[in-house]
Every structure is written in C-alpha cells, then in structure tokens.
Amino acid sequence: MSSSIPEHLKYAKTHEWVRHEADVAWVGITDHAQAELTELVFVELPEVGKVLEAGQACAVVESVKTASDIYAPMSGEVIEVNTSLMDDPGKVNSDAFGEGWFFKLKVSDPAQMDQLLDASGYAAQVGS
Amino acid sequence: MQSLKHPDLFSERHIGPSESEIHYMLAQLGYESLEAMIQATVPESIRLKHPIQLPNPLHEHEVIHHLKEAAQKNLVFRSYLGMGYHGCITPPVIQRKLLENPGWYTQYTPYQAEIAQGRLEALFYFQTMICDLTGMEIANASLLDEATAAAEAMSLCYGTVGGPQRNRMLISDDCHPQTISVIRTRAKPLDIEIRVEPRKDLKPDSGTFAVLLQYPATDGLVVDPQPDIEAAQEAGALSIVATDLLAMTLLKPPGEMGADIVIGSAQRFGVPMGYGGPHAAFFACRDALKRKMPGRIVGVSRDSRGRPAYRLTLQTREQHIRREKATSNICTAQALLANMAAMYAIFHGPERLRRIGQHVHQMACLLAEGAHRGGHQLVHDSFFDTLRIALHTENADSFLQRAESMGINIRRLDRQTIGIALDETVTQQDLEDLWQLLGADPALLLDHAQGDEYGQAFPATLTRQSQFLTDKVFHAYHSETEMLRYLRRLESKDLSLTNSMIPLGSCTMKLNATIEMLAISWPEIASLHPFVPLAQAQGYQQIFSDLEQWLADITGFHSVSLQPNAGAQGEYAGLLVIKKYLESKGQQHRHICLIPQSAHGTNPASAIMAGMQVVGIRCDDQGNIDLEDLKARVTEHAHELAALMITYPSTHGVFEEKVEEICQLIHDHGGQVYLDGANMNAQVGVCRPGDYGADVCHLNLHKTFCIPHGGGGPGVGPIAVAEHLTPFLPGHSVVPLAGEDRVGPIAAAPWGSASIVTISWVYIRAMGLAGLTQATQVAILSANYIARRLDPFYRVLYRGKHGMVAHECIIDLRSFKRVSVEDVAKRLMDYGFHAPTVSWPVAGTMMIEPTESESQLELDRFCDAMIQIHGEIMTIEAGDTDPNDNLLKNAPHTADMIAAEKWSHPYSREQAGFPVEAQRDHKFWPRVGRIDNVYGDRNPVCSCAGMDAFMEQLAQQGQ
Numbered sequence A: 001m002s003s004s005i006p007e008h009l010k011y012a013k014t015h016e017w018v019r020h021e022a023d024v025a026w027v028g029i030t031d032h033a034q035a036e037l038t039e040l041v042f043v044e045l046p047e048v049g050k051v052l053e054a055g056q057a058c059a060v061v062e063s064v065k066t067a068s069d070i071y072a073p074m075s076g077e078v079i080e081v082n083t084s085l086m087d088d089p090g091k092v093n094s095d096a097f098g099e100g101w102f103f104k105l106k107v108s109d110p111a112q113m114d115q116l117l118d119a120s121g122y123a124a125q126v127g128s
Numbered sequence B: 001m002q003s004l005k006h007p008d009l010f011s012e013r014h015i016g017p018s019e020s021e022i023h024y025m026l027a028q029l030g031y032e033s034l035e036a037m038i039q040a041t042v043p044e045s046i047r048l049k050h051p052i053q054l055p056n057p058l059h060e061h062e063v064i065h066h067l068k069e070a071a072q073k074n075l076v077f078r079s080y081l082g083m084g085y086h087g088c089i090t091p092p093v094i095q096r097k098l099l100e101n102p103g104w105y106t107q108y109t110p111y112q113a114e115i116a117q118g119r120l121e122a123l124f125y126f127q128t129m130i131c132d133l134t135g136m137e138i139a140n141a142s143l144l145d146e147a148t149a150a151a152e153a154m155s156l157c158y159g160t161v162g163g164p165q166r167n168r169m170l171i172s173d174d175c176h177p178q179t180i181s182v183i184r185t186r187a188k189p190l191d192i193e194i195r196v197e198p199r200k201d202l203k204p205d206s207g208t209f210a211v212l213l214q215y216p217a218t219d220g221l222v223v224d225p226q227p228d229i230e231a232a233q234e235a236g237a238l239s240i241v242a243t244d245l246l247a248m249t250l251l252k253p254p255g256e257m258g259a260d261i262v263i264g265s266a267q268r269f270g271v272p273m274g275y276g277g278p279h280a281a282f283f284a285c286r287d288a289l290k291r292k293m294p295g296r297i298v299g300v301s302r303d304s305r306g307r308p309a310y311r312l313t314l315q316t317r318e319q320h321i322r323r324e325k326a327t328s329n330i331c332t333a334q335a336l337l338a339n340m341a342a343m344y345a346i347f348h349g350p351e352r353l354r355r356i357g358q359h360v361h362q363m364a365c366l367l368a369e370g371a372h373r374g375g376h377q378l379v380h381d382s383f384f385d386t387l388r389i390a391l392h393t394e395n396a397d398s399f400l401q402r403a404e405s406m407g408i409n410i411r412r413l414d415r416q417t418i419g420i421a422l423d424e425t426v427t428q429q430d431l432e433d434l435w436q437l438l439g440a441d442p443a444l445l446l447d448h449a450q451g452d453e454y455g456q457a458f459p460a461t462l463t464r465q466s467q468f469l470t471d472k473v474f475h476a477y478h479s480e481t482e483m484l485r486y487l488r489r490l491e492s493k494d495l496s497l498t499n500s501m502i503p504l505g506s507c508t509m510k511l512n513a514t515i516e517m518l519a520i521s522w523p524e525i526a527s528l529h530p531f532v533p534l535a536q537a538q539g540y541q542q543i544f545s546d547l548e549q550w551l552a553d554i555t556g557f558h559s560v561s562l563q564p565n566a567g568a569q570g571e572y573a574g575l576l577v578i579k580k581y582l583e584s585k586g587q588q589h590r591h592i593c594l595i596p597q598s599a600h601g602t603n604p605a606s607a608i609m610a611g612m613q614v615v616g617i618r619c620d621d622q623g624n625i626d627l628e629d630l631k632a633r634v635t636e637h638a639h640e641l642a643a644l645m646i647t648y649p650s651t652h653g654v655f656e657e658k659v660e661e662i663c664q665l666i667h668d669h670g671g672q673v674y675l676d677g678a679n680m681n682a683q684v685g686v687c688r689p690g691d692y693g694a695d696v697c698h699l700n701l702h703k704t705f706c707i708p709h710g711g712g713g714p715g716v717g718p719i720a721v722a723e724h725l726t727p728f729l730p731g732h733s734v735v736p737l738a739g740e741d742r743v744g745p746i747a748a749a750p751w752g753s754a755s756i757v758t759i760s761w762v763y764i765r766a767m768g769l770a771g772l773t774q775a776t777q778v779a780i781l782s783a784n785y786i787a788r789r790l791d792p793f794y795r796v797l798y799r800g801k802h803g804m805v806a807h808e809c810i811i812d813l814r815s816f817k818r819v820s821v822e823d824v825a826k827r828l829m830d831y832g833f834h835a836p837t838v839s840w841p842v843a844g845t846m847m848i849e850p851t852e853s854e855s856q857l858e859l860d861r862f863c864d865a866m867i868q869i870h871g872e873i874m875t876i877e878a879g880d881t882d883p884n885d886n887l888l889k890n891a892p893h894t895a896d897m898i899a900a901e902k903w904s905h906p907y908s909r910e911q912a913g914f915p916v917e918a919q920r921d922h923k924f925w926p927r928v929g930r931i932d933n934v935y936g937d938r939n940p941v942c943s944c945a946g947m948d949a950f951m952e953q954l955a956q957q958g959q
C-alpha cells in the first residue's frame, strides 16, 4: 500500500507526525499508521491542560479489531484537542495529516524536534 | 461364557467415525493403527507409560442410574437462605425449548454474527432488561456470578479514578458475604485496600475510589442508597450498587439515584439454583464508562442490505484484543442463562413481573405478621422479600434445627438472629409452616391474609415510579403459544451443532450427548441452594469427589478444585495458588510471568489480575516456543521468575517436542509451570501435564468434557494441581473448606457451576479409559485427515514431527490478494457451515478443530466445501471476476437477496445460494447479509432505548 509522507513534517518512530509552529506542535498519526490500523471507530484524546513527557502514552485509537496507544512525540502541555474526532474518527483515515490531527502541544523543549525523524528517515523505517 | 454386558457402547456413538472410517482415514495418512499414528505424533518421552486409573466404561443407561442414586442422596429442602440465590419457577416452555434444547445449548459464542442472530437478539433483550430494571444506560451480556461482577466493578472503578493515592474501596457490611470475600481475593494482588464497615460509618474521602452497597441488603433491609451514592460522588469516588432484579419491579432503581455501576444476579428470573450455578450475573453502568466495561456487549449495526443486524460490539476492551491491557480476563460468560432470564422477562412482561414482585413482597409481609405473632422482633421493618428476625427466646441454632426437621433451611445471622428470604415458589402451605416455626398459629394465616390490603413495607419514597420493559418485545409473547414460536424462531436463525459441525479451533465443539444433559433438570440437582448444610448435599459431594479424582488421574495431578466457573477463572485461581506457594517459601518477590506470544488473551489478562508482570516469549518459524528467547528471559529474570504459562499442545496445534525441557528450565530457575489445558482434548489418556512437568493446569470442562457452550457460556474451568500446591486451592467464606492456607474464593459458590459438572461426570463414566483414549486418538486423526485433504489448497501452517498436527490445524490464507480470511468465513455460511476460528492465533489464518465426534462424512462435506471455495477464490485471484462483486465478497447470501427481482451480480443465484447440490433438500439460510463492523462500533447501540434513533438513521441512509 502506498502512502504519502509529507516533507514538511517530522515523525516519531511510533508513527506520530509533528508540525511545529513557534512553540506549538500539532500532532497526529501518519497515513501509514491509519492504513495499518484500518478504519478507526474510536479515538480517545488527552485532556486539555495535561502535561506530557515525550514518549508517554497519551491517546488511544481503536479499529474494530485493534486498539493502539498513541505516544507524545515531544514533551509539553496539551492546549487543544481535535474533538471532532470523537464524532467522526474516520477523519483520521481520510485525512491523516490534515483534518485528522489529534492534539496541539505547547512544547517545553523545542530541541526534542531534532530527535524526530524527517520524511526520508520515516520512509526508510516503514519501508516505502 | 457370554458377556452379560449390553452390546451397545456409548463411546461408539460419541465418536463420530465408524471403525471402517477410522481405517480409511488412517490409511490416507499412512498409518496402520491409531496407536501407530499417536506414536508418530506425540513425543515418546511424554507418552503415558502406564494406563491411568479410571473405571471401565459403563452403558449409558447404567451410568444415569448410578448418577440418580448419587443425586438422591441430596435432600431437596425449601431454602429461604437468600444471599443472591432464590427459588424460582422456570417456565416449562423455557426449560424445554431453551435450557434443554440442543438448538440453543450447542451454539458457540456469536463470533460469526450473521448466523447467530437469534441468540444475539435474545442477549440484546437481556441487556435491555437489565438497563430498564436497574435504570442504567448500558449493560453487558452477562458475567460469571454476582461476586465476580462486583469484583469486576471494583477493577473498573480503580482503573477509572483509582491510583496509588486513591486505592481504598469501602464496602457496606450488609453486602452478601461471598461477594465481600471474592472482592478481597481480587483486591489483594492489586494492592487495593478493602474496608468493610457498617453503612452508617461509610465515609468516602480522597483516598476512596469506590463504594459498594447492597440494595436491598443481604439481610433484607431496604434503605435509600442515594445519600451514600452522593457521598461517594462528592469524594470523587464511584458508586457500585448490587441489586436484585425482582425487587427492582417495585423499588426505585439505583440508576435513578446516580449510581455509576449496578451489578447482581439474574438467577431468580427462571434459572434453577443448581447448588451454586450456573447463572448469569449482570453488569450495568453509565454510558461514559462503557469502554471500560468487562465482558461481551451486543450492539446493532447494519448489514449489506442496509437492514439492522446484531453483533458483538466494542470488542477492543476484551482480552482477545487487549491482552494484558484488557479490562478483564473474562471470556466464556453465561450466555445461555442470560438468555433464559431474558426469556423469563419476555414471557412474563412488565405487568406479570410486577405482580410476581408484589406477590413475593406480600408473602414477606405475611411472614412479618407471623414473626410478630410469635413474639419475635423484626430488626428492620423496611424490606422487600427478606426478613431479619431477632428471636424472642430461642437461639438461632435451635430454631434452624427445628426448621431443618421440617425440611426448611433458614439463614443464621447471629446467635439470636435469623434471616428468611422468600421467593415466587412460596405457597400458602410454606407460609403456614413458617408461621408454625415462628410460634404463630398457622390456622389464622388465611384470615389475616384476607383481611389485609396489599401493604408496603418500604418507604413510599422508594416506590418505583418509572416504567420498565416498555419495548414491544416484552409485550408480545405472554401466551405459551407465542413464546414457543418465538423461541423456535430465534433458534432457527442460529447455526448450532444440530445443523453441522462447528470446527472452531481451540473450542472443542464436540458432541454434548443427550444422556449427559438429563441430570441438570432433576430437582435433586437443580433445586439446591449453594449454602445448604453439607449433610443435605451428600450426593453432590460424592459426584464432586468422583470427578475430582478422575480429573486428577487424567491430568496426573494430586488434587482438583471445581470452583472456577470458566477457563479464565481457572487461570486466575491457578496463578494465585502459585503466588501463595511462592510466598509460603519466602519468595514473594517473584512476580514475573512468562507468556508466549501465541498464548490465548486470557493468559496475560489473568496474570495481570494476579498482580504479576507479563513478559512475552517469542515463537519460532515452526510456531514453537523460541527456546533461545525463553532461556534469555529466564536468565534475565531468574530472581523474579514466578511462572511460565504455556498451552499444550500449543495454540498452534502442535505437540512441541521440547515441553519437558521447557518445564525443567522454569523449575531450575525457581518458577512454576502453569499449563493452559484448553487443548486437553489432544491429551486425555495419551499424556498428562503432571507427568511432563507442569505444576498446575486448568481444564475447560466446556471443551474437553462435554459441557455445551450455550452460545457463550456456561463453563467450568477446574484447576488440577501438584501436591505441593494442594494446600493453597481456593477456599470459601460461607461454606468453610478444610485447610488454612487456601487462597480466597475466586467465585461466588464453593463449587462454582455445580449442576453442570454432572455432564462431565456422565461423559467420563460412560466412556471409561478406553473410550476417552480413543476419543483423543480420533480427534487427532480427524484433524490430520483434514490437514491432509486441505493442504494442496490451503497450506497447513505448522506441523510437528512427521508432519503431524495435534487435534487442530491452522491453514494459511495470507497468500490470497483479493480475498480475505473473513470472506472465506462468510462464504462458508452459504455452504451451511460455521467458520473455523478466524485470525487466531495467527492473523490471516483459520484454525480448524473437528473433534472426535464428527463422522468422516461430515469431515468430507466440510473439506469439499473448503475446496470448492478454493476454486471460487482462484477465479477471483486470477482476475476473472470483479474483485468487489463476487461470491465471496457478497457472502453470506440471504434468501431475499437471492429471490430479489433484480440480479446484477456476475454469478448466478444458484451458485450464490445453492453451491452444493444437497442444499436443494436442506439449506441453512443466514438471516442477514454481511454485517458492517465499523458502522456498529462507531455508533454503539446496546439496548432498545437507542433503537428508534438508530432505525431512523438507517432509513435515511437507505434513501
């Protein structure tokens, strides 16, 4: 299955993507991840205000047959979550890098950005 | 001399293939005899060297005679002991058409929903009934018993609001004692603190995560639980209320008072007490908690025709997906008994149910009058059906003795106080006897009853105002004719063993012979309360002791506990026993449980509940435990190693050669070996876990020993243990079991689902050692015969030495690009078959277990269907037909799909609906098309309350 890997994003090994603007990071899961999970039926998002450590399990996605944890790619405070996913988790399947975003973090350590993969690094990891 | 024995042998009818079929199948595999085949299949070093000590086979007619003799040693007294178990009247139409009907009891858990709409519908109404009666938003499709339901509620609350700083649960001391003890057992390994206090002293605070109340209380008191529910809320804790369904017809339900979780037993809705079980417990909660609920939940979705269809929903909570992160280890539940309770409610409807509730309450009021007249004191005057009576002068023991001499069981509450719980079976004569016991003049009972208006002995503020069971199903089947047809209609939607084989791997869907089922309806078996004095249950005790002895011999262990009422409960119990043993050796720091990746989901879920930490072990390409990985993990955790959990033969259906070495390795490092005995059907009479190195194993009597699956329960999951573990077998708080080192009870009743162990008793006694051994051999033969026939078409994934599989085989469907394993499962329905186990233990595969009970004819019919489907797959794979519009993608095909005016598919109606010639004479029709799983999980609707909106939505989409 081919899936896109936008150049302007950074990626965690655990299949989250990050878009960094000033001190805010948008987080979602990659197109590859959504395809592996198959159609999502439920997304559990972190609470706004929660402070996350990089690598901490902070959200859950469920399809009919699987449930997976989503990990915070960077440390920071959750400042907004995409509540529309509660009603329509299918957005993650149809637009993983856009409308299917999960949450925004106020990043506490921007240097962590450097530890994430770039598009080609992630492409190599998923073998596409 | 001529034999005096009847020439007919039970084993010849339990075992499907005839002598000549066995020879034919053996020849296909290249073996001369069953023994030769076993020698090639089961590692030499573990094979039994000496025959085990089982009685010789007996003719089934004699077996049932012996069982009757034993059963008659049970004394069927009138039991007014209460504590969640009550006499009840099973409507005979439900008894005969459901409980005693193989069309219902031989079904499996409804994983293939398209051919399980009948029981799914019934379970959906069970959930609706529970929601309505308790006033809650969502309910599951049953748990094992009331006590474990309460323990599950504890876990849910702890997982939701609990933590190291909030680890206390408060329990009102007027909850049922067995509930409290099971909770204590379950709390201990999780470091949860349990505090049991009088209700007035319950003071939830910031360290409290849950409060448990019983309403009405175990001693009958009816008091408003709302203040305690609110106090819990204010402290940030969750509230759990244990309740009684019949009381709910008259009392304001806890759901209307803000309770977070409501649990209880549905036993008194038409399910016999059976000396402890099986019965269905229920679990209901607020909608917000539904993703943390334990157990199976039925929901609706739409099928390929856009019509509503039932299915199991929200399965990601469960152990088979979440494994060690699951909300619970529960797998087999109590589907058959939940369905009985639902049918009891449907048959009676809300009005008749309320009348029954009022009648029982009225009887209790009359009993109260008798107590007054006898000069005794009612300790509370607010009650529903149970009285707490402080005796005037007599002490409780002497009162109980007098009662017993009249054939009546009364509960002793303390030296001077007794409890009497009434139920729908109580007659005028019974009440007169109770008056007499209490020293009131029974001759005056009738006068008093006639003079009295219907009174109410609980506060008016607690009178139920809301309606319940308003859906039309609860109003349509009140006559026996209608009920009869409704039960038949539901049954006919479901594929059971009465239709065809159900080759589910790891499930052992063998014959549940009629003779084995008879005793469950005998009053001596069905009508005993679990807490009667042991002297009244001598027949049961004999049956237990026979069965324990036989199972110990079969497994090669020292002793057996029959308490666990499902396999997963056995796992949990076994791990607790191991833990307690290690503690007794001063090794309490050992907490690592090694579990191969191929293990059943209940294994890791049970280990977590037992407070262990799970470490996974890899499997190699052959499907065997990766010995190198195991050695590495064992060395790494040598000081903390508590146990290894393995399944034998493995869940991959292979007799691993190195099982002894593996067990030895664990022992060398101070650990114990837990053997998951779900696959015992490949071992009985051939090899024994106790001999090759296991320390404890559970058995699924509902697999190997003929207890039917009931569409998702009941089950019995006894554990057998080696001598050093014997002192630690589970105890009980109400019926003390000898020994001081026992782990606490893990089920509500001391012998779990007692009544159905008679099924296994009959099976073992009628088969004898020879029959049981041959059953094992033929189970292995049949699996290898199927593997041989299918391998040219579907690759058999794992094999042992000499290319042999054990009693099941896995076929690999991952090479197909345009067809999924799901498609094949659904297409099998068009052929009239239930699919094998799909995508477990390996995704994209099917695991086939034929059992010994299927004739060669049936095995061939199945193989022929699979091979014909392979031809259909090849056409699709070759690109000769539309990848999205073909026989497999559109399967299953319903009658109305095939009869439709327009037919636009690139295959014929006949190919779709009658792929096999013989189906012209007899065809099982799936009643719904392929069900949309995603739709169902995105919009979970789990009771009638959501149906109107759901149907509207469907209608809109249809436009």
Ligand SMILES: Cc1ncc(COP(=O)(O)O)c(C=O)c1O
Binding pocket: B330, B331, B332, B506, B507, B566, B567, B568, B569, B600, B602, B603, B647, B651, B676, B678, B679, B700, B715, B717
């Ligand atoms: C291998 C294995 N272990 C454990 C279990 C759990 O047994 P139960 O469903 O009785 O809890 C099963 C049954 O489904 C099984 O197949």
